Amino acid sequence: MPQTEPRKSTPVSQVRYELLTLGDELLLGLTANSHLSFIGSELGRRGAMLRRNVTVTDEADAIARQVRESLEAADVIIMTGGLGPTCDDRTREAVAEVLGLKLVFDPGIEKAIAQRFELFGRKMTPNNLKQAYRFDHGEVMPNANGTAPGLWVHKDSKAVCMLPGPPNEMQPMFVDQVVPRLAALGLLLEKESYVQIRTAGVGESMLETKLQPILDPHGDALSIAFCAHAGHVDCRLSSPSGRIPFARIEQIASECVKLLKEDFVCYGHDTLGKVCADLLRAQEKTVAVAETATGGLLAQAFTDVCGAAKFFAGGCVCCTNDAKMQFLDIPECLLLQHGSVSAEGAVAMATGAAEKLGADYAVAITGFAGPCGGANENPVGTIYVALHAPHGVWSRKLSYPGPRRTIRQRAINAALDWLRRELVRAAHGADAPARSSILQ
């Protein structure tokens, strides 16, 4: 556990955090820098903001130079990568040099590494022993998902925290071992610092206007941040100055939720797919999907939820008329007369999927996500969504600008949000469809 006393002097929001992500593979564009999103968002939850993220090469000089520079500016430096067994892993050496620390061999780490190799029936090569060195000061953070342990040093009121590069090793180590250490030192809040309200069907500026009567009276004691995604908008409430207690922020948020009615999706970060899954499970209902333009991504929104077989009856990707006829028993004449990108086509797909799989609900998406495809009356960006519910089936024509990926994501979120609204209404005993909801 932490070496120094908690220091309560600096408010968490003013602690300067820097993230150093190491690795040529990041700078060469071979691997996406997922560490920035993950650590930035985890720190944000506990009231701290990452001030800077620097990615440098694997060269020992470049690492040492950057650590030196960051030590000038930051209170806490989080480093990822460069702890592995190969010759281009140089984090330990560079940090030891800059901080004037010695590296010592730790038989405990050696044992843990050897055990991991044994567990997977692999032979340990000698270069793995490099990972058994730790600083003469500081702490070792065990790695349950890999060989390289994390390292933690606290010196001259600066904390330096070194984490392994693979996300499946880094992420649990950060959450389970780094966050509690930082919180104990007063460098992060003990619990989440904000309440996030996730909404759908209402644009960012409209949401702001709607919530003004509730939020404005709190003046600048309440910090309000909106963030628009493809198909949903988040609103975060916090009080960085601490002038509004957290329980009161939760109360304000619940007033917003009451006002938003069905436009409220959830508190926190759940995806629309997860929210639909929870509603389906609670009502013991199932959903099926049929899709063309989204090519498997709609099914994925549900199958990403673990244990999906409980509520997800199945899905099909049917880009050709033949696939629609074979999988969903849609009559060819319907497709020939109306075209497969049509309201009739979408309704037939949703009905077909629901009936074929005996599902309570079904969602269908057909259209042109571009860049190729599209026709005069249905240019690229035209999407038909259909929803089959126990009391009927409806379709909607949508039109989105933007690149393929955006069109697909917005189509999926529009479809999921429609299903979500129906499930919310069903939970409340309503049986008429929510026709007035806005699909954006």
Added chain:
Amino acid sequence: MPQTEPRKSTPVSQVRYELLTLGDELLLGLTANSHLSFIGSELGRRGAMLRRNVTVTDEADAIARQVRESLEAADVIIMTGGLGPTCDDRTREAVAEVLGLKLVFDPGIEKAIAQRFELFGRKMTPNNLKQAYRFDHGEVMPNANGTAPGLWVHKDSKAVCMLPGPPNEMQPMFVDQVVPRLAALGLLLEKESYVQIRTAGVGESMLETKLQPILDPHGDALSIAFCAHAGHVDCRLSSPSGRIPFARIEQIASECVKLLKEDFVCYGHDTLGKVCADLLRAQEKTVAVAETATGGLLAQAFTDVCGAAKFFAGGCVCCTNDAKMQFLDIPECLLLQHGSVSAEGAVAMATGAAEKLGADYAVAITGFAGPCGGANENPVGTIYVALHAPHGVWSRKLSYPGPRRTIRQRAINAALDWLRRELVRAAHGADAPARSSILQ
């Protein structure tokens, strides 16, 4: 076009490039930093390596401080974000201050912005005029996909290039306008600097050993880089010193390809899905898919290719026995006897998909991708892949460690690689399956 004469003194590989990505949304983890991967990889293709990527907040001070610091270290600074119409867009002002430039209003830019609003039938708000300011020195890079133009300044032998934040605006501007400017200044190579061989079915160290007899004789004049992904390994050949001409590197690569036989996937960066798609189109064949554990991602590997309806007959996601029976006509007794996660189950899925959709080939994946699910003889990580081809149908049992995402990606790549090998053999007139291929 560029303001200064090309300078040929510094080799491209030694030009110091830095990327500054601006935006609180990156540091808060709300948006992934896709600019780093894109620009890093584009520079790499033309012989340059990004030395550093720094992400800073939207604060004017932080931007100015970083630009000042980066100007010390770098020859070329590429900046993304902060060019938009709102008050947190401060790139222009910060750069003007640091470089001692003036901002001037440009009626030409104003006209372009107004035309864009007209095109989409939207009303232009006054804050958009902020985007019509450019430096008194330097150039303006028109933006065909958004309102904020890019800016380019070349001063004191340093190039500073400012690009809009949205990837669909930044990426074409970088490729069409920035790369040619840099190449004309001798800061990037005129064409690709390396040959990349993409392989599958052979591990990184095995690949290195296999290629040694061809590559070793060239000594350190030839630079060789291996990069392993989930299911394929890339090998890049280049000669940063210029001692081996590019035509000779291409020749060496083709010797490697000849040696690798079916383990060679393609030159360059195409996905396995794209390579399969090209082979299917060339042979006028179609493929169908059926999947459980991969939940729509296998279909997506094909539907990500534009115009997929030409070769992709369709796919289904059938996590329940009922869906397998309904979509694929698999007899219930088969599923009850063998279990749905079994060789027999996978073979029935592939055959069902091919027959149902009249496809020439079909690929099926079933298994447990975790974290929940799994049984004694089939723990999490167990995947059955089946391939249906015109001359028969086969299955394979695979086992992968790692988190859900990795297991899914490796399963898909193993399935796609198997299909690819069959298609390559079919193109060569072979009709026996490639039983000996390694699925990793």
